Amino acid sequence: MISFNVPPCVGKESQYVGEAIQNHKICGDGEFTKRCNQWLEKKTGTAKALLTTSCTHATELAALLADIKPGDEVIMPSYTFVSTANAFVLRGAVPVFVDIRPDTMNIDETLIEDAITERTRAIVPVHYAGVGCEMDVICDIAKRHNLMIIEDAAQGIMATYKGKALGTFGDYGCYSFHETKNYSMGEGGALLINKSEAVERAEILREKGTNRSQFYRGQIDKYTWMDYGSSYLPSDINAAYLWAQLEMADEVNEYRLEIWKQYHNAFKGLEESGYIQRPVVPRECEHNAHMYYIKAGNLEIRTNLIQYLKDHNVNAVFHYIPLHNAPAGKEYGRFHGEDRYTTKESERLLRLPMYYGLREEEQQFVIKTVYNFFNEKLY
Numbered sequence: 511m512i513s514f515n516v517p518p519c520v521g522k523e524s525q526y527v528g529e530a531i532q533n534h535k536i537c538g539d540g541e542f543t544k545r546c547n548q549w550l551e552k553k554t555g556t557a558k559a560l561l562t563t564s565c566t567h568a569t570e571l572a573a574l575l576a577d578i579k580p581g582d583e584v585i586m587p588s589y590t591f592v593s594t595a596n597a598f599v600l601r602g603a604v605p606v607f608v609d610i611r612p613d614t615m616n617i618d619e620t621l622i623e624d625a626i627t628e629r630t631r632a633i634v635p636v637h638y639a640g641v642g643c644e645m646d647v648i649c650d651i652a653k654r655h656n657l658m659i660i661e662d663a664a665q666g667i668m669a670t671y672k673g674k675a676l677g678t679f680g681d682y683g684c685y686s687f688h689e690t691k692n693y694s695m696g697e698g699g700a701l702l703i704n705k706s707e708a709v710e711r712a713e714i715l716r717e718k719g720t721n722r723s724q725f726y727r728g729q730i731d732k733y734t735w736m737d738y739g740s741s742y743l744p745s746d747i748n749a750a751y752l753w754a755q756l757e758m759a760d761e762v763n764e765y766r767l768e769i770w771k772q773y774h775n776a777f778k779g780l781e782e783s784g785y786i787q788r789p790v791v792p793r794e795c796e797h798n799a800h801m802y803y804i805k806a807g808n809l810e811i812r813t814n815l816i817q818y819l820k821d822h823n824v825n826a827v828f829h830y831i832p833l834h835n836a837p838a839g840k841e842y843g844r845f846h847g848e849d850r851y852t853t854k855e856s857e858r859l860l861r862l863p864m865y866y867g868l869r870e871e872e873q874q875f876v877i878k879t880v881y882n883f884f885n886e887k888l889y
């Protein structure tokens with residue numbers, strides 16, 4: 511079976527995990543965590559990067575830092591992972607979903623302004639597939655309406671919009687290092703804090719509401735309870751695993767981009783024949799090959815194609831069920847405007863195997879099998 515995903519493992523993970531163990535420093539904020547944070551800061555240009563236990567937790571931490579309160583409204587796409595909404599629902603806020611653009615599957619920036627009410631506090635763009643949202647427009651809206659931006663850049667590390675790293679446009683940016691992501695630590699993530707005045711509070715809220723980070727740096731002689739907070743810092747063992755990959759970030763990125771390009775070129779013919787649509791990457795965006803998806807004509811064709819691929823030992827998957835159609839989405843959120851594309855486009859999308867280490871012959875087999883499905887008119 512050709513897997514849909516294989517978690518990245520580039521070579522030095524065991525060595526670095528062993529070093530973390532030998533150094534007797536396996537709790538949070540050890541040597542490897544520091545290296546990862548510094549790497550992220552250098553790579554993205556953010557004021558401060560803090561590893562977290564997941565992107566879910568990075569977003570929860572951002573919602574805490576943004577002081578989101580019950581009854582506040584937060585604008586986001588419905589085509590996203592549950593954590594984008596949950597982080598704000600946990601604070602008693604209402605996710606207000608707006609439609610997506612069919613070309614990138616990102617929030618339609620032209621629909622955001624109409625969804626703003628007196629209760630709106632933040633916009634949460636999700637950079638789907640590591641392709642940036644239209645950030646110039648979104649930043650302009652946020653500025654004019656005095657709203658915060660919290661970027662869900664779970665899939666966006668190493669990707670840019672107009673040359674600037676995804677996750678660095680808003681007040682906060684959230685990355686994921688889950689095993690399905692381009693770089694992984696099993697479960698993990700990072701919060702980018704883009705304004706230096708928010709850094710101190712972020713460190714406190716991440717460390718159970720204490721100023722322990724300052725204590726570890728020798729800035730104070732004892733630490734104490736300063737604010738509310740929780741425990742969002744990962745073990746240094748996980749950070750050690752991630753560090754091996756960040757050291758090789760460019761190689762991993764290039765490998766994935768090569769796979770992406772191969773798929774993209776190979777499926778040009780199928781798109782021209784009208785069988786599928788390929789992803790669109792706007793000119794301003796440099797993506798990170800987080801995923802390769804195609805869109806079949808409709809839900810039925812997609813279902814049959816996934817089954818056909820499975821019958822031929824290829825594991826392909828679909829993606830999010832729009833949140834506003836889910837039980838919790840109906841209870842906690844609301845959709846503003848018309849769902850022209852969110853449901854329809856999400857039902858067509860299917861993701862093909864894509865991971866560091868996917869071999870050329872495996873990819874060629876996936877491509878051939880997709881072609882066979884359409885050539886044999888099995889849809």
Ligand SMILES: Cc1ncc(COP(=O)(O)O)c(C=O)c1O
Nearest residue numbers: 564565566591593664686688699
């Ligand atoms: C858009 C988006 N946001 C948030 C998450 C949550 O990431 P994590 O599993 O690191 O909590 C994911 C995970 O797939 C995601 O795709």
